Amino acid sequence: MPNVDETSTEPTRRTFAKYGGTVALGGLLAGCTGGDAESDPAGDDGSENGSTDGDSDDSSTDDAGEGYTASISPTGEVTFESPPETVFTRLTxxxxxxxxxxRSDGITAMHAPDYYDGLWNQFVARLPGVSLDWSGLYSSWEPDKETLYELDSDVHLADPAWVTRLEGWDREDVDEVAERVSPWFGNSLSDRHQEPAEExxxxxxxxxxxxxxxxxxxxFRERERYEALAAVREELLATVEAGLPPEEERPTAIMVAAADIEQIYAYTLSNPGFLTAHTRPLGPRDAFEGSVESGTVVDFETILEADPDVILYLGGFEPETDMAGRRTAFEEDPVGSEVTAVKNDRIHPQGARYQGPVLNLFQLEMTAKQLYPDAFGEWPRYEEGPYPEIPEGKRLFDRGRVADAINGDL
Known part of the structure; x- marks a missing residue:
């Protein structure tokens, strides 16, 4: 690994990625299911809320054959000579x-790789011909700058404005990594519309x-893959919109996470940000009525006071999570057992809030069935194993089309 002081300032093989004009660098993480680091938005029209002014997905090809550009906030415009193959990430x-x-095989780092490898594979199991292995990767929750030199990734798919929040990182550090290793090209503060630092x-x-x-x-020059997956999502959202009951007939719900049932974290369902990308389009009524912010620790008494019709349990699909035991903890508690969702056996597993497009499709389908079984088909009682095998006629999206897009069979 090159020492920072010994690293040449001359262009490396990754000169393929250069910043243009008003480039900004910096960024960090956020994302275990138990902590307050995830958010996800989608507007009433099925699009996810987030302004589209300023930097956007504009990309162009240099007529002289010197590459192409792509732009994202907060980094700005980046010029690539060729599509990235190896990818540093922080959040899922x-x-x-x-x-x-x-690019799954090209991922060099991510937060809690073994945990999320197990969780994601519960869903990937239902995609024919698709495989995923994130186990053993560098855990990048608090990345070391020298390790980024060692990993030598083609792109850092992470938000530099979040990375500079970390101890040992400042604007000079992220600029250095961008210049000497590869650019930053990610946005994470959109999770719940967090305020960036002043710089x-x-x-x-x-x-x-x-x-x-x-x-x-x-x-990544993967427009076809994106369009194939976006078409699946658009059809799924159209199905959801057509089947939603009137607002006054919708159930009340809460979302919780707990590594230990003695400390239960509650999360909001419809606030701006991509963490609610799978719940906001479904429009359940918030049982807390806005009185509980994301990441708040609640007890059985608080949950009974809200008395939700449905409890969505984050991380319920992770292989080490005892979903049956989580239900039993509610059922055997004199207060928890009085909650309507518990009485009606409507404590349902969720995956993760820091979802990407693939997990989002599964979570939209799953949550639609969990909230509105009469409209979208009943959700099977889940305790362990992969995402349930939904009969083909009751699926809300086509697994084969998703698998083909991931595998590049377009």
Whole structure:
């Protein structure tokens, strides 16, 4: 690994990625299911809320054959001489984007790789001919700059404005990595529309999940893959919109996560940001009525006071999570057992809030069935194993089309 002081300032083999004009660098992480680091938006029209002014997914090819450009906030415009193959990520919405664009084997780092490898593979199991292996990757929750030199990734699919929040990182550090290794090209503060630090605040743009996915696809020159997956999503959202009951007939719901049932975290269902990309389009009524912010610790008494019709349990698909035991903890507690969702056996598993496009499709289908079984088909009682095998006629999206897009069979 090159020492920072010994690293040449001359262009490396990754001169293929250069910043243009008003380039901004910096960024970081956010993302275990138990912590307050995930958010995801989608507007009433099925698009995810996030302004589209300023930097966008515009990309162009240099007529002289010197590459192409792509632009994303907060980095700005980046010139690529060739599509990136190896990809550094921090949060799983970016790792899922790389996976969806056929770069899963090229991912060099991600947050909690073994945990999310197990979780994502519960869903990938239902995609014919698709495989994923994130186990053993460098865990990038608090990345070391020298390790980024060692990994030598073609692109850092992470938000520099978040990375500079980390101890040991500042604007000079992210600029150095961009110049000497490869550029930053990601956006994470759109998760729940977090405020960037002052040095990044000017023009910082929020994107919806699929909005950002389109931008990333442009940077990877994978427009066809993006369009194939976006078409599946559009059809899924149209199905959802057509089947939703009137607002007054919708169930009340809450979303929770807990590594230990003694400490339960609650999360909002419809706030701006891509963390709610799978719940906002479904429009359930918030049982907390806005009184609980994301990441708030709640107890059985607080949940009973809200008395939700449905409880959505984050991380319920992770292989080490005892979903049956989580239900039992509610059922055997004198307070928890009185909650309507518990009485009616409507505690359902969820995957992760920092979802990318592939997980988002499964979570839209899953949550639609969990909230509205009469409209979209009943969700089977889940305790362990892969995502349930939904009969073909009751699926809300075509697994084969998704698999073909990931595998590049277009």
């Amino acid at each position: 919405h970016h790792a899922d984007m790389a996976f969806a664009l056929g 990044w605040a000017d023009g910082y743009q929020y994107y919806g999940l699929w909005e950002q996915f389109e931008i990333v696809a442009e940077a």
